[in-house]
Amino acid sequence: MFKNNKASLAIIAALSGLTLAGCGGGSSMDTTPNPVVPPPASSAPTWTAGVFEPSDDLKNFCETPRTGNDPFNNNEPYPDQAGSALYEKLWLRSWSDETYLWYDEITDNDPESFDTVAEYFAQLKTEELTDSGDKKDNFHFSEPSEDYFQEAQSGVTSGYGINWAFIGDSADRILRVAYLEDDSPASQIGFQRGDTVLEVDGISINTNTQAGVDTLNEGLFSPTNGDSHTIVVRSNDGAEKTFNVTAGNIEQTPVQNVKTITTANGTNVGYMQFNSHIGVAQEGLIAAVNKFKTDNVEELVIDFRYNGGGLLALSSQLAYMVAGSANVQNRIYYQTQQNDKQPVESPFPFIDEEIDYSTFFSTGESLPDLNLSKVYVLSTSGTCSASEAFINGLKGIDAEVVLIGDTTCGKPYGFTPTHNCATTYYTIQFSGVNSKGFGEYAAGFTPTPTPQFDADVKGCVVSDDFDNQLGDPNEGILSTALYHIDNNGTCPVSTASASIKTQVQSAAGDSKQLLPLNAPDNFNRGNMDLTWPTLNKDK
Template structure:
């Protein structure tokens, strides 16, 4: 495994100045716009996708220095940023600002992150949507969670001694937590009943470079060589490992693929485009995705085409640095089966929406997040269009991650609110059957294999009570926004030249 380092995403090398400032040579310190907030407003004015819909981002806002200064001064950078979002929480659910000393979990497409090493989903225990549990999706090998003995399928009922609720589940993101696990889970009268294990487990976050290629296995059923690949993030510094996984599938004679994107919140656009070629590979130079920016950057609208090469990156000086190209290893498949959940977002949704224009994509699981937009990191580098990390101001460490474009498939079809799977699996059914990756007791994997083979698999999987449904609409509402890592462009200028 190659060495990896902490990264801040470097994207979109386009030079653009948001607006010209009404200069005033007699400007005093009292009337001078706050330097950081000036960066926040101007960068958003230039790049924010919904800039025309936000009156406070109108170009007219800067025509008067005094009025502009009065508007932006006196706010913290984050308060100003969030006040500029378009219908925050409904239309814009995904933009954020951060101080780079305090990396937001899931904010980068290639990085070492400080985390506990467990992925989880939040589920209400009943229709009141107040009492919650957290179901552990998977454990990162060698992480604090793995060393503490946590495993896929464990259910968290308490955080720091208090029952998990809609008000405190965000504490699962704290640097150190003490959790209580369920000893049993039962469903009755449309509610979940849990009993607790004795004792607690303490997890302290540490730096982890999570390999997004979490699991691969060849399965042979009914004369089919089925590849099962769990892919948990479009991290560009693992493009070579992803390509290597498909080389392994080639040598294994894989002729059917189950691609598990249930816990994949997105990531690099380049990785997403490369993945499509690894799956099929027959449509080199054909349009794959259409990107749409705001009116100030209409020149950047356009298609990204499929390529028979994949860009390989290493992390050097905290940045994804292009190393070389590799020829893509392709399975030449005309149909795939994709496992999805309420945590499947952005680049994962792109893979479904864009790839199905070329091959058959069968989806199994739950409704997805519905994130058909992307972003680029904006720095305080106005002379470089707010996109240059190398030329940023070093007086502060604030940086922005606003939505800057929307995406569509090659035919520019209108995206749905969320992707509804072809075969829906009740999310609560996994509580009794969420075993280790590859075990066909997993309801989603079991369904995929049955569809591939046309045969019913007989397993010892537990079935749920008929009263189970407990089907809560929009489970994404109970999960931290940062579970959706988004869609990011790794190197805008080079990508546009392909």
């Protein structure tokens, strides 16, 4: 466990980037714009196959350096210096060679043979396949640093507040509303879970032209604050509805639908929908646990079906609040495994204190706990990363996890979101294991009434139910969990197959492409980040 009132938490994140650290800059309080001085011609970098300069010597030399002060780093001057695209590429190359988990599987191609920095970064990863034939690395991406810090520090994204779900195979192109952010533009004008998109700005969802797909992508996934689009949907009752919706800056509501449900047999069951492990979720999780304590819940259901991950620190806090000190017994929550160029990290504990996620210091305030030895987790293929670490961490201390829904996404990997020249990069840098040393769930955790393998979890397979609202006891996955509670751990005979694939596009509409034409590898990542805090004790 974590007991240190003055301990600072230096966050390392994975696969979506929710670290709240600054992106550089000196310690000077001078607020005048930083001058941009070109490097001497003699220092221009060159590429030699197999020879790697230290990444620190190449960092912050930018083709288009920023000037002025960084609003996300205490208004410190930007660290950018005048450089070139080659500088940026060679920094990426060295950084990848130093930190990428499978660095020896990267082909060392000439960076000058790639037109852009983005194209060069895209291939700085393994091309190996898993035993099942899937890509070994599906989690390699980047985003503008401004977007990263805006979401990380406030949970704010630009969009409508709709979290979309693609249903079935990519060719089916069935797009439905998975859930809505509270008080968002979409929720205020009447969008509901289950609404199925028919057309956008007059273009059918089934268009087969590139121009049409571009219109759909723009209207659904790329709206910026102030943009308005017309979306026609079919609701669950069969009625067609036309909405003119304007994008705004959306404050995410990661904890929703907190309630206590009494089953037919009189069992008090706590339920909460938890969508993303971001820092602003801490307050909601604490409030939910305190409510469940007051309500004397006997069982707990956590709805992770659309939770693509987030801060590992928050995942550890939630695991502690579920299990409590009596079940944790000072065992570890997570242990990283990095490449052979990196030092061995200290094990990561169950955290039993609140964290100030703006500074990454413990507040010294103890977390409430439920002291439960069993928890129900609702899952889909969009349940990823820090959500899977929660499952694995509790299994590592022999807490009983019951999985209801579909096989999780399978991402036992993490990385540090790293900033350079106004872009934040994510490349896999570690995997993780629990207290028992297990972390081999790259194919996901699978619910089954009769577990046989290490990645099998006791539970029931059932399809996501878009015809009922989340938190409704009649909704398919939740009703299956309640049945399992009331019937001595058995699955209902009518449990539906979860063979229909669901891909969730998270939060409000960040830049994703409409399947099947230009789907990126990381479409299904949602907020798939796994965050690793290193505990640095102050003297």
